[in-house]
Amino acid sequence: MALRLEDKQALVEEVNAIAASALSAIAAEYRGMSVAQITELRAKARSQGVYVRVVKNTLARRAVEGTEFACLKDTLKGPLILAFSREDPGAAARIFKDFAKGNEKLVTKAVAIGGALYGPADLERLASLPTLDQARAMLLGVLQAPAAKLVRTLAEPPALVARVLAARGKAETVA
Numbered sequence: 001m002a003l004r005l006e007d008k009q010a011l012v013e014e015v016n017a018i019a020a021s022a023l024s025a026i027a028a029e030y031r032g033m034s035v036a037q038i039t040e041l042r043a044k045a046r047s048q049g050v051y052v053r054v055v056k057n058t059l060a061r062r063a064v065e066g067t068e069f070a071c072l073k074d075t076l077k078g079p080l081i082l083a084f085s086r087e088d089p090g091a092a093a094r095i096f097k098d099f100a101k102g103n104e105k106l107v108t109k110a111v112a113i114g115g116a117l118y119g120p121a122d123l124e125r126l127a128s129l130p131t132l133d134q135a136r137a138m139l140l141g142v143l144q145a146p147a148a149k150l151v152r153t154l155a156e157p158p159a160l161v162a163r164v165l166a167a168r169g170k171a172e173t174v175a
Helices: 005-021 035-047 057-064 070-075 091-102 120-127 132-174
Strands: 024-029 050-054 080-085 107-113 116-118
Touching (some): 024 091, 035 080, 035 091, 057 070, 057 080, 116 120
Antiparallel strands (some): 107 116
């Protein structure tokens, strides 16, 4: 069923609003996938805060205009599904990477992040980015390491004296 002009305008506005606030975007070809498989992909994406939408290419080109994902325009050819990560830049990449393991018909065509266009090979790099919680934990570990080392260094001389005195006491009781 064809969309009316008002429906098309609403769709373009919706996708444009999502793209304007998204952190990364992925365009993948879904040719040959069943409706059940696409529904499963959408459910996984929704649970991770990723917006997934099948949009006609002409409407998608209009929707990404004026956003940092305008670089995707030239790659929008064929039956594509668009995914926009809104909270975590690597969320959409992780979902598509995991989903593609069991469904070889989902083929990544383009990855965009920060206004730069990357090829399908860079999906792995984007998927390996840590989540916000993981990044915070890594930063905390880096910040905590010098303080922990300082505490160990300051505690070592008294511990060494205690070990020497204990050894001396044992030597005297044996003799």
